[in-house]
Amino acid sequence: MASIFISLGSNINKAHYIRSANAVLSEHFNELVYSSVFExxxxxxxxxxxxxxVIGATTELSLDEVCRLLKQIERDHGRTDNDKKFSPRTLDLDLLFYDDVICSSPAQLPRDEIIKNAFVLWPLAEVAPEFIHPVVKQRIADIWQAYDKTQQKLWKVELPVV
Structure with missing residues (x-):
């Protein structure tokens, strides 16, 4: 059983797509742990x-299967393969860690953005504070503690009730 961590992001009908992604991911993975939602x-x-x-979970799926599933969930939520990297999106699902695997294919693991972006690191620190980043060899909580929090504006939000 592999431990995985997935980053979720949306800036189009964002509450809907974050909720929908949470529901779909809960159908495919076990022992889910949810971070707060941040804006x-x-x-x-x-x-x-x-x-x-960020969602933490366990899975019996292989790394390839997890990557294919996340891409399919994105497509099912309106993403296309033609979407530009820096553009609005209905749903962005990024596999951050698959156990302590370090690789560049089928996905870059661990994701570079973990230590660069507060919108990934803060929610990851909520769900996996004790997880050791396999490249920098530090606990996620310690990486977040040392992060320059003046770099990016980020705040917790409550998802509106539909």
């Missing part, structure tokens, strides 16, 4: 604010 400004382009969160 942040767009980074790399001018656009609506994003909602971001």
């Amino acid at each position: 942040s400004e767009s980074i790399g382009f001018s656009g609506n604010n994003f909602y971001n969160s």
Whole structure:
């Protein structure tokens, strides 16, 4: 059984897509742990604010199967393969860790953005504070503690009740 951590992001109908992704992911993975939902400004382009969160889970799926499933869930939620990297999106699912695997294919693991972006690191620190980053060899909580929190604006939000 592998431990995985998935980053979720949306800036189009964001509450709907974050809720929907949580529901779909709960159908495919076990022992889910949810971070708070955070709102942040767009980074790399001018656009609506994003909602971001991280889910920790366990799975019997292989790394390849998890990556294919996440891409399919994105497509099922309106993403296309033609979407630009820095652009508005209905749903962005990024596999952050698959156990302590370090690789570049089928996905970059661990994701570079973990230690660069508060919108990934803060929610990850909520769900996996004791997890050791396999490259930098530090606990996620310690990486977050040392992070320059003045770099990016980020705040917790409650998802509106539909």
